[in-house]
Amino acid sequence: MSENNLFNFELVSPEEKLVSEQAFQVSIPGEEGDVGVRAGHMALVMSVRPGVVEVIRSEGGAVEKIFIAGGFADISQTNCTVLAEEAIPLASIKAEPLQTELARLNEELSFAETAEQKTNISKRITVVMAMLDALKAA
Secondary structure, eight states, X not given: OOXXXXXXXXXXXXXXXXXXXXXXXXXEEETTEEEEEOTTOOOEEXXXXXXXEEEEOSTTOOEEEEEEEEEEEEEOSSEEEEEEXXXXXXXXXXXXXXXXXXXXXXXXXXXXOSHHHHHHHHHHXXXXXXXXXXXXXX
């Protein structure tokens, strides 16, 4: 495989840099729809919704799936950087704790008093539901 088929990919969360290496293809859950990125992609900055980033490091290689809770992506012909609010390898996510958290969040939402509390809880509910959906699709 030619080096020209690869580009630099980084996935960064506030806690750590999860990925920083060459990739053949990356799929990103954009706010306006999923975006597939390969070397030579047009320049683009986009908002990212909660969902799964799929990383393929070499042509025909295995797919690594990482759940992100939203953020931004900066794409150019030779680089792609995803700045994620939260990022977790999909394989390390378990459904049962998420279902417990979802029930707790729904209860909290019913007792929330301010618009800010309701907004924050609703955002977290969206992320937890997206994690559960990602597990079902995997």
